[in-house]
Amino acid sequence: MTQPYVLLIRLAGPLQSWGVTGRFNHRDTHPRPTKSGVIGLCAAALGLDREQPLGDLACVLFGVRSDHPGTPTRDYHTVGGGKFPLRPRDLVTDHRRAAAMDAVTSVTGPEEQPAEQGPQAFAPHALESWYGAPKYIAADPISGALVSNELRRKTMLTERWYLADATFLVGLQHTDSTLLHQVGHALEHPRRLLWLGRKSCPPAGQLALDVVPGTLLEVFRAKPLLPGGATAEASAPQHSSWAWVESPHPLPGPGLQDQPIRYDADGPVHGPRWETRHRITIAPHASDWDLIP
Numbered sequence: 001m002t003q004p005y006v007l008l009i010r011l012a013g014p015l016q017s018w019g020v021t022g023r024f025n026h027r028d029t030h031p032r033p034t035k036s037g038v039i040g041l042c043a044a045a046l047g048l049d050r051e052q053p054l055g056d057l058a059c060v061l062f063g064v065r066s067d068h069p070g071t072p073t074r075d076y077h078t079v080g081g082g083k084f085p086l087r088p089r090d091l092v093t094d095h096r097r098a099a100a101m102d103a104v105t106s107v108t109g110p111e112e113q114p115a116e117q118g119p120q121a122f123a124p125h126a127l128e129s130w131y132g133a134p135k136y137i138a139a140d141p142i143s144g145a146l147v148s149n150e151l152r153r154k155t156m157l158t159e160r161w162y163l164a165d166a167t168f169l170v171g172l173q174h175t176d177s178t179l180l181h182q183v184g185h186a187l188e189h190p191r192r193l194l195w196l197g198r199k200s201c202p203p204a205g206q207l208a209l210d211v212v213p214g215t216l217l218e219v220f221r222a223k224p225l226l227p228g229g230a231t232a233e234a235s236a237p238q239h240s241s242w243a244w245v246e247s248p249h250p251l252p253g254p255g256l257q258d259q260p261i262r263y264d265a266d267g268p269v270h271g272p273r274w275e276t277r278h279r280i281t282i283a284p285h286a287s288d289w290d291l292i293p
Contacts, residue, residue, distance in 0.1 A: 070166025
């Protein structure tokens with residue numbers, strides 16, 4: 001039987017967000033990192049384009065140990081409403097704004113312009129409750145500029161969910177240790193920016209830890225829990241944690257829809273995968289971590 005190896009990855013930071021069903025007005029987070037999110041992190045570190053096939057990177061077995069699950073945190077947003085200042089290019093590229101501005105000035109009259117700026121100066125203008133949502137972007141048939149096809153006249157309430165001060169130990173299992181070493185090196189020398197699920201969540205400290213022989217369960221039991229974040233308890237060290245390990249074969253049930261197939265610009269394509277949950281008891285002889293905080 002071919003010897004399996006596991007690349008250990010530390011995912012820690014002030015905030016993480018591993019969305020599963022998020023949309024514009026509601027962005028959720030899974031309670032632990034998803035395979036799609038972590039493989040996307042590795043693909044970005046390797047410098048892969050969205051159109052490139054993932055190859056063996058998508059074939060690794062994925063496991064995650066929740067050393068410090070963190071605290072769910074809700075970030076409340078409002079989008080739209082109020083007054084939006086206009087620039088000259090807003091009137092040139094979007095005829096809808098120009099028509100709305102004409103309607104305003106025809107009622108209130110043009111604002112006085114400073115004499116020293118001359119008749120061609122653009123006086124400050126603003127439109128009430130004019131907001132183009134950042135979706136349904138298409139070329140305007142008149143100006144050719146990229147504009148939003150959905151205009152909001154009222155304030156939109158949105159929310160984003162994060163995990164605050166969480167720390168996870170992720171394992172990628174494969175029989176090709178060279179591939180795992182390449183991924184680990186790329187995580188410490190990334191070719192693109194990395195983040196923990198969302199662009200507002202950069203990773204903190206060291207990501208790639210080590211490539212060790214064994215299965216995911218064996219390695220999770222042989223490694224102590226990672227140091228926690230700012231809100232971690234200062235009590236005696238814990239000796240157990242929950243872990244979720246991917247099954248190489250389908251199991252009863254629908255499975256999870258986060259097996260990455262490709263990361264198209266129009267949206268990622270996923271397939272099903274299955275996993276099992278285990279209570280991990282850390283071995284007494286587990287060696288300490290040597291981390292770069």
